[in-house]
Every structure is written in C-alpha cells, then in structure tokens.
Amino acid sequence: EAGVTQFPSHSVIEKGQTVTLRCDPISGHDNLYWYRRVMGKEIKFLLHFVKESKQDESGMPNNRFLAERTGGTYSTLKVQPAELEDSGVYFCASSQVGGSADTQYFGPGTRLTVL
Amino acid sequence: AQSVAQPEDQVNVAEGNPLTVKCTYSVSGNPYLFWYVQYPNRGLQFLLKYITGDNLVKGSYGFEAEFNKSQTSFHLKKPSALVSDSALYFCAVRDFAGNAGNMLTFGGGTRLMVKP
Secondary structure, three states: OOOOEEEOOEEEEOOOOOEEEEEEOOOOOOEEEEEEEOOOOOEEEEEEEEOOEEEEOOOOOOOOEEEEOHHHOOEEEEEOOOOHHHOEEEEEEEEOOOOOOOOOEEOOOEEEEEO | OOEEEOOOOEEEEEOOOOEEEOOEEEOOOOEEEEEEEEOOOOOEEEEEEEOOOOOEEEOHHHOEEEEEOOOOEEEEEEOOOOHHHOEEEEEEEEEOOOOOOOOOEEOOOEEEEEEO
C-alpha cells in the first residue's frame, strides 16, 4: 500500500512569489492534515480536512495560506505571496477513521525555502 | 490547551546500551500519546501509541514506551540501541475528549545519536 506522498520534495522561491504544495493521502483515508515545522521548532498543526470539508483550520497562520481538497482526494496548500518566515518543512498526514485514537500517517514533507 | 515537552535536544548512547528519550505532556483530559521517528531525508514514521490499557506499549523496531499518569510522562525506551536507531524522535499528544480537535501537538524533538 502506498503511503502519503508529497510534491515537490523541495521548493526554493523568492519572497512575494507563489508556491503550491501537493499532498496525496493514503487511498481510502478521509482525513487529511497539514502541519509545518519552521526553523527547527515544534511541528505545528495547520488544518484538517474530512473528505473535501475543512474540519479545523485553527492553525492556519494568516490569509496568505489557502488549502483545498477538491473531490476529497489530494490536497493543495498555496502560499501567496510567500514571506521569509514561511520557510520550513510542510508535512501532510492522513488517517482513516478520524477521532482522537486514530493514527495519523505522515508524508516525507516539502522543504520550502523563501529567499 | 495541550502541550508536550522533550527536555533533551540530543541523547547520546553507545551501541548495545539501553536508551531512553524523555517526554512529558499536559492535557486537560485524558491523553492519547504517540511517538514518531524521522530518519534523515525521510518523513515522520509512526512508532507506537498509547490509547488505554497496559501502561507499557510496544512498537516498531523493538521500541517501547511507558505511560505514567502521575508523572505525566511517556518516555520512549529500547533495551539495546543500534547505530541505525540514530534519528530525530518526536513525542505527540492528543486530548481524549477531543477538546483540541484531532490535531496532534508535538514536542520539539530529540536527536538520538547511537555510536558504535
């Protein structure tokens, strides 16, 4: 069974540009999460989809970040315009059932560098 | 609010010796606790979790963790370390009651270095 995949693995852009990250969850997983780790700090939650609906977007830092999951399959996270402080590793995770006991399975992450 | 502390940025251990990576947590209700490992240039890999029941949880690659409610800890252990265990380890917590939704709250990570 294929795991969570993310594209691209690395992205280097200049401040003010736009970047779109993609996540493909494990097949059959309705729950999809985005997290990020900035500057070697803690991994922080961004948002949670259940199918195509945003269940919780309390961790989204500001309106420069837009996440979508059209059709309830893959998800994209767009940063527009990117700022220097957006640099970090963006992780996607998916889980089957949801709920507190559910295990989230993570992808390899996308390393974003904003110059 | 829920939080996790990993008090050691790095743990050094010799191959063959036992290892412990420490984690303490804070939640408003009962916790669900997780350990993940990140190998170089790889994503986060699930190791084990505590949901309920036996306080000693066994996971992948010979790792285990002990839930201690009175000390609010969930330390990761392995009886005999391997060089290949060298990686970054993350402890995470979720509130049983779902007071913070389904989000995981992570500690800052502990780098484990196992030397031959």
